[in-house]
Amino acid sequence: xxxxxxxxxxxxxxxxxxxxxxxxxxxxxxxxxxxxxxxxxxxxxxxxxxxxxxxxxxxxxxxxxxxxxxxxxxxxxxxxxxxxxxxxxxxxxxxxxxxxxxxxxxxxxxxxxxxxxxxxxxxxxxxxxxxxxx
Amino acid sequence: xxxxxxxxxxxxxxxxxxxxxxxxxxxxxxxxxxxxxxxxxxxxxxxxxxxxxxxxxxxxxxxxxxxxxxxxxxxxxxxxxxxxxxxxxxxxxxxxxxxxxxxxxxxxxxxxxxxxxxxxxxxxxxxxxxxxxxxxxxxxxxxxxxxxxxxxxxxxxxxxxxx
Numbered sequence: 492x493x494x495x496x497x498x499x500x501x502x503x504x505x506x507x508x509x510x511x512x513x514x515x516x517x518x519x520x521x522x523x524x525x526x527x528x529x530x531x532x533x534x535x536x537x538x539x540x541x542x543x544x545x546x547x548x549x550x551x552x553x554x555x556x557x558x559x560x561x562x563x564x565x566x567x568x569x570x571x572x573x574x575x576x577x578x579x580x581x582x583x584x585x586x587x588x589x590x591x592x593x594x595x596x597x598x599x600x601x602x603x604x605x606x607x608x609x610x611x612x613x614x615x616x617x618x619x620x621x622x623x624x625x
Numbered sequence: 626x627x628x629x630x631x632x633x634x635x636x637x638x639x640x641x642x643x644x645x646x647x648x649x650x651x652x653x654x655x656x657x658x659x660x661x662x663x664x665x666x667x668x669x670x671x672x673x674x675x676x677x678x679x680x681x682x683x684x685x686x687x688x689x690x691x692x693x694x695x696x697x698x699x700x701x702x703x704x705x706x707x708x709x710x711x712x713x714x715x716x717x718x719x720x721x722x723x724x725x726x727x728x729x730x731x732x733x734x735x736x737x738x739x740x741x742x743x744x745x746x747x748x749x750x751x752x753x754x755x756x757x758x759x760x761x762x763x764x765x766x767x768x769x770x771x772x773x774x775x776x777x778x779x780x781x782x783x784x785x786x787x788x
Binding site: 509511512513517518520521522524525526527528529531532536545547548564565567569570572573576577580584600601603604605607608610611614615617618620621622624 | 700703704705707708711712720721723724725727728730731732734735736737738739740741742743744745746748749754755757758761762764765769
């Protein structure tokens, strides 16, 4: 009986990858997008660059940042931060696709999981008012 | 939906949909993380071994779809949270609870950005070049998913379903 049966993650996927996954250009886009994503999100949140602000009580949507207005309830920036992040990360991914393959293949793949881990301490720090509020 | 169910029921149903999607995502990612962290060499064994012995690569697209769907439904109900849940929590001094929800929203957004590389690594699971990156990103996403689930669950207990 074989001990290398199709039970672990690698052996379970002997099938050829789909066309998109076989593309080196897509690899460059995907890895750059995912490496840039956590960094761009933290930067976007730190500098407060929402693409738009949503006011849920009134349903009002405005470009960029707008503070909560008296009598109109809270503002929501998270949606705007996400769209800003996705656009910038996608732009960086598309830019990376234009690089020669000898350069793009040097992108360290480990950054895909290292950057989100590094982002967590910043996120905790950015929420300090909630932790220290009496 | 007007007239069919009350506003409260409407949003509670969406919260339930969010929960069901999250349970599916949590199960798929946990199976996959276990399979990648502790790969099984022999197919038989106890329940833990069988839990690890799943064809992990087959989960990748489902995990991406479930993450996005859970994220979209969560984003939809977030507007009601902001007004009907967060404001009362702030007024009653539950600042750490609010802080943890904000932490959750950031983690969910960061996790979303990891999906393209995660999907690519899994769709090329036969390529040993991606083994470490695939393992790392899968474990990160699994830990994130457990964190999101637990915070959501605790928040729901604080002021959530049908409140």
